[in-house]
Amino acid sequence: xxxxxxxxxxxxxxxxxxxxxxxxxxxxxxxxxxxxxxxxxxxxxxxxxxxxxxxxxxxxxxxxxxxxxxxxxxxxxxxxxxxxxxxxxxxxxxxxxxxxxxxxxxxxxxxxxxxxxxxxxxxxxxxxxxxxxxxxxxxxxxxxxxxxxxxxxxxxxxxxxxxxxxxxxxxxxxxxxxxxxxxxxxxxxxxxxxxxxxxxxxxxxxxxx
Ligand SMILES: [Zn+2]
Numbered sequence: 162x163x164x165x166x167x168x169x170x171x172x173x174x175x176x177x178x179x180x181x182x183x184x185x186x187x188x189x190x191x192x193x194x195x196x197x198x199x200x201x202x203x204x205x206x207x208x209x210x211x212x213x214x215x216x217x218x219x220x221x222x223x224x225x226x227x228x229x230x231x232x233x234x235x236x237x238x239x240x241x242x243x244x245x246x247x248x249x250x251x252x253x254x255x256x257x258x259x260x261x262x263x264x265x266x267x268x269x270x271x272x273x274x275x276x277x278x279x280x281x282x283x284x285x286x287x288x289x290x291x292x293x294x295x296x297x298x299x300x301x302x303x304x305x306x307x308x309x310x311x312x313x314x315x316x317x318x319x320x321x322x323x324x325x326x327x328x329x330x331x332x333x334x335x336x337x338x339x340x341x342x343x344x345x346x347x348x349x350x351x352x353x354x355x356x357x358x359x360x361x362x363x364x365x366x367x368x369x370x
Pocket of ligand 1: 254256258323325
């Protein structure tokens, strides 16, 4: 088992209670502030719906990382690269609270320990369901795996489209962003890093929404 404290630290949980009625009040205020009538038919239930939606979209603050990885760590003699590519994710940018959407590619080289493959998308989920910036999201996924598995190396590349750029018509070509975090051998060994980057670019399709 990985060091519990370290895993929690890496998950960077705020442990805050979720105040759905606080969100409902705030949404009612926003509706008033934009000149809408919160009591009209179509909007009557909107504050409650938004409250529930945020509960889901921001569940990453309240997901227990140990529940997530428990029973899914295995001792294995395997020291080649494990790669999960094209993991879809949805997040909210912390600057505008608008979605950014894309895919993550996660790879590591085990040091005697692997994690169930289905858990890697759930780790991406844990960190994307928060108010985020893409750089931190990338870093947190890499750090978390690094702490949970103590692998020889970890690489995470995230490509995303940011609605705050696309919808507000700033510069549309700036809406797409790629970030990466390379740890351990992915940082120190150019051949490892290249193998990772080559395998995620093979057959890659452009992000589109
Ligand atoms: Zn933004």
